[in-house]
Amino acid sequence: MAYLTQPDYVKYVCSCGQLKPITNLYFCRHCLQIRCAFCICHEVDSHYCANCLENMPSSEARLKKNRCSSCFDCPSCFHTLSTRATLAQPRQSTEQGSGDTKVENKQPKKMYYLSCFNCRWTSRDVGIPDQPVASGGWPERANPYATRVNQLLDYYKAIAQQEKQEKLDRERKKFAIRGKYITLTDKTGLTGAMARNIAGLPSSESSSSAIASFTPSQASEEVEELPEEFYTKELNLNQITSMPQRLASPEWQPTHVSRLHPIAKLLSVKRSQRCRVCDHNLTKPEYNPGSIKFKIELLAFYHVPEVKIISYEPIKPGCTSALLLKLTNPTGHEMQIRLMQPEDIPEPEERVDEPKSIEKSLEKSLNLEKDTSWYETVKRKPILLTECRITIPDVTLTLAQRDDAAEYDDDATHDANDIILWRKSNKLALRLQVVTSGEAQAGAAAGAVLALQYRYRNAVPPAAQPPRDHTLHAALRLHLGPVCG
Ligand SMILES: [Zn+2]
Ligand SMILES: [Zn+2]
Ligand SMILES: [Zn+2]
Ligand SMILES: [Zn+2]
Numbered sequence: 153m154a155y156l157t158q159p160d161y162v163k164y165v166c167s168c169g170q171l172k173p174i175t176n177l178y179f180c181r182h183c184l185q186i187r188c189a190f191c192i193c194h195e196v197d198s199h200y201c202a203n204c205l206e207n208m209p210s211s212e213a214r215l216k217k218n219r220c221s222s223c224f225d226c227p228s229c230f231h232t233l234s235t236r237a238t239l240a241q242p243r244q245s246t247e248q249g250s251g252d253t254k255v256e257n258k259q260p261k262k263m264y265y266l267s268c269f270n271c272r273w274t275s276r277d278v279g280i281p282d283q284p285v286a287s288g289g290w291p292e293r294a295n296p297y298a299t300r301v302n303q304l305l306d307y308y309k310a311i312a313q314q315e316k317q318e319k320l321d322r323e324r325k326k327f328a329i330r331g332k333y334i335t336l337t338d339k340t341g342l343t344g345a346m347a348r349n350i351a352g353l354p355s356s357e358s359s360s361s362a363i364a365s366f367t368p369s370q371a372s373e374e375v376e377e378l379p380e381e382f383y384t385k386e387l388n389l390n391q392i393t394s395m396p397q398r399l400a401s402p403e404w405q406p407t408h409v410s411r412l413h414p415i416a417k418l419l420s421v422k423r424s425q426r427c428r429v430c431d432h433n434l435t436k437p438e439y440n441p442g443s444i445k446f447k448i449e450l451l452a453f454y455h456v457p458e459v460k461i462i463s464y465e466p467i468k469p470g471c472t473s474a475l476l477l478k479l480t481n482p483t484g485h486e487m488q489i490r491l492m493q494p495e496d497i498p499e500p501e502e503r504v505d506e507p508k509s510i511e512k513s514l515e516k517s518l519n520l521e522k523d524t525s526w527y528e529t530v531k532r533k534p535i536l537l538t539e540c541r542i543t544i545p546d547v548t549l550t551l552a553q554r555d556d557a558a559e560y561d562d563d564a565t566h567d568a569n570d571i572i573l574w575r576k577s578n579k580l581a582l583r584l585q586v587v588t589s590g591e592a593q594a595g596a597a598a599g600a601v602l603a604l605q606y607r608y609r610n611a612v613p614p615a616a617q618p619p620r621d622h623t624l625h626a627a628l629r630l631h632l633g634p635v636c637g
Contacts, residue, residue, distance in 0.1 A: 156525040162459050164452070165627040166191060166493075177452035178434040181610060184622055186452055192434060193426040199419045200441035203232055207441045213419055222287050223450065224266055224414035227397060227406075231270035233414055237262050242583040266290070266414055270326075278412055293413055297405040303366065310362035389476050424448075454482050456626055457489055457551070457606050462581060466636040467540060467598040470590035474583060475600070475632070481551035481578040485609040489549045491542075492603040494627040539592040540632065543585040545571045556577045586632065594637035603627045 156240040163171040167183075168191035178187045199213035200206060201220035217255070224233040239260040263282035265273040275290075283289050307461075391409050398405045400415055424436040424623065436448040465473035481487040549572070558577035566576050573581035586600055604626045611619050 161461050161631045163631070164456070164627045165412050165629070171629055174452050175460055176455060177456070178425065178427075179450050179452040179455040180430065180432065180434060181450055181455070181612060182430045182432045183427060184426075184608070184610070184624055185429070186456060186626065187434065189425075193428050195424050195426060197422045197437060198439055199421055200439070201417055202420045203417055207439070208419075211525075216419075218419045219416035220419060221416065223417040224290070224621060225398060225400075225417050226268035226271060227412035227415050228271050228409070229268060229271040230400065231268050231416075232417065233266040233268055233275075235262050235264050236267045236274075237286070238282070239263075240282065273412070274415060278410055280413075290414065293404065294456065297403065306362045307366045310360070315359070316365070323568045351425070360606040364427070411441075417603055455608065457481055457487060457604055459602070459604070459628055459630075461630060461632075464586065464632050467588050467632050467634075468636050469588055469592040469594065471588055473586045473588065473629075473632075475586045476573065477582045477584060477630075479549065479551065479580050479582060482554055482608065484553050484611065486553055487551045488607045489551060490547070490605040491544045491549075491584075492605055492625075493542075493544060494601050494603040496627045497603050497605075497627060537598075538599045538601055539589045539635075540598050541589075542600050542602055543587060544602075547571055548578065549582075551580060552578050552621045588635070592635045593633050596635050598632040598635045600630045600632055601627065602630060 160173070162173065164174050164186060166172055166188040168187040168188065169189050170190050172188045176188060177183075178192060180187050196210065198207050199210060199218065201223055203223040204220065206220065207586045208221075225231065226233050237373055240263040241260055257512045261284070263284060264286050265280070265282045268274070351523060354560070393406055393409055393412065397412065398407065401413065404411065404413070406412055422437045422439075422441065425434045427434055435446055435448045437443075437534065438445050438447055460478045460480070462476035462478050464475040467473055479489060481489075489599060555577050561577065563576075566573070571583055573583050575581075588598070592598070606624055606626070607624045610622060611620055
C-alpha cells in the first residue's frame with residue numbers, strides 16, 4: 153500500500169465541489185473554506201528568467217516578448233545553451249602593392265560561441281559569428297512578418313478599446329439614469345479623454361483610425377505548386393528539422409537544420425493566488441526570484457486535518473472490512489475531531505453579499521483592465537454516493553498540536569481502545585469498519601466517503617479581534633482499490 157504520498161487515494165471535497173488531494177488545496181483563513189486552483193484567482197507577480205534569475209516588471213517583460221535577452225535554448229534539443237570561449241588567432245593581413253608581406257603580431261583574442269552540452273549543437277554550426285563579449289550581442293534575426301503582426305496587434309487593440317469604451321458609456325448612462333451618480337467629470341473637471349488617459353487608453357480617435365486603415369487578409373484558392381525538387385531530390389532526414397523544432401520558433405519555422413537559430417529563453421512567472429470570494433491572498437511568493445519561500449502560504453496541508461490510509465482489508469460485496477486510517481493535526485493548536493457521514497454536515501449559512509457601493513462600481517468602470525466577469529465559479533456536486541459505508545464511531549478525538557521535535561520519537565502509545573490503535577504526538581491511528589453493500593460490482597472501484605468535524609483556531613484573526621475557535625467540516629473520499637469478487 154502506498155503510504156507516504158497518497159494523492160489518488162484520499163481526496164478532499166473543495167468548497168466548489170472538486171475532489172482534490174490535500175496537497176493541491178488551499179485554505180482561506182478569512183472565509184474558513186477549502187479552495188482549489190480551480191476556484192481561486194491566479195495573478196502574475198513577477199517575471200524572471202529561470203536560468204540567470206534576472207527579474208523584471210511585467211511592462212519590460214512584455215516589451216521583450218516574455219523572453220530573456222541573455223539566455224538561449226538549444227534550437228535542436230531545447231536544452232539551455234552554454235557560452236564557451238575560444239582563443240581566436242588574429243588574421244594575417246597581407247598588404248599588396250608594396251610587394252612585401254607584413255605580418256601583424258597580435259595577441260590571440262577571446263571569442264565566444266554558444267554550445268549545447270546535451271546534443272553538441274553550436275552556434276558555429278549555422279554560421280553565427282563568434283562574439284567578442286560573453287553576454288549578449290547575439291545577432292537577432294528579424295521576423296519577416298513583423299509589419300503584418302504589428303498591424304494585426306494594433307487592429308485588435310483598437311477593437312478591444314472600442315468595446316471597452318462602449319461598455320464604459322453604457323455604465324455611465326446607467327448611473328446617470330439612476331440619478332445617484334455624481335459624475336467625476338463635473339466634480340473634478342476631469343474630461344472623458346483624461347479619464348481614458350488615467351485608465352491607460354489611447355484616445356478614441358486613434359483607435360477608430362486604426363480600424364479604418366486595416367486591410368483584412370484574403371483567402372485564396374490558388375496555392376503555389378511545390379518546387380520540382382520535392383519530387384526528384386532524395387531526402388536527407390538529418391538535414392530536415394522536426395516539427396517541434398520548427399514550431400519552437402514560429403516566426404521562421406525553419407525547415408532546414410542549417411537555418412536553426414538559438415531560441416531566447418522564455419521567462420517564468422511567480423504567481424500569487426487570491427481567494428475569489430474575499431479577495432485575500434492565499435499564497436504570495438517572495439519577490440526575489442532566487443527565493444523559494446512565500447510571504448503568505450495558506451495551504452490546506454497546514455490547516456486541515458490530514459487523513460491517510462494505513463491499510464484495509466479487501467473490499468467484498470456484502471462484507472465488512474477493517475480500515476486503518478491515520479489522522480494528523482497540522483496546526484499549532486490542540487484539535488478536536490469528530491467523524492461524521494458527509495450527509496450530516498450542516499448546510500452552510502448563506503452569506504448575503506453586501507450591495508456594491510457606487511464608489512466601488514465607479515472604480516470598477518474606470519479600472520477597465522480588470523474584467524471580473526469570470527470570477528464566478530461553476531460549482532459542481534461531487535459524487536459521494538458509494539457502495540461502501542464507513543461505520544462512524546461516536547467519539548470525539550483530541551489531537552495534540554504539531555510538535556516538530558516529536559518527529560524524532562520512536563515510541564507510540566498504544567491505547568487499549570477499539571477505535572484508536574495508537575497515538576503519537578499530533579497523530580493517531582483509527583480502526584474503522586467498512587460495510588460494503590451486496591450490490592457492489594466486482595472489479596469496480598471501491599470508494600468510501602467520510603466527513604470530519606474539527607475545531608479550528610484562527611490564530612491570525614481579522615484586525616482587533618482575539619483568536620477565535622471555529623467548528624469546520626471537511627468531506628473526503630477514500631479510494632479503497634477494486635471490489636474483490
Ligand atoms: Zn475549488
Ligand atoms: Zn536569462
Ligand atoms: Zn541541444
Ligand atoms: Zn476567502
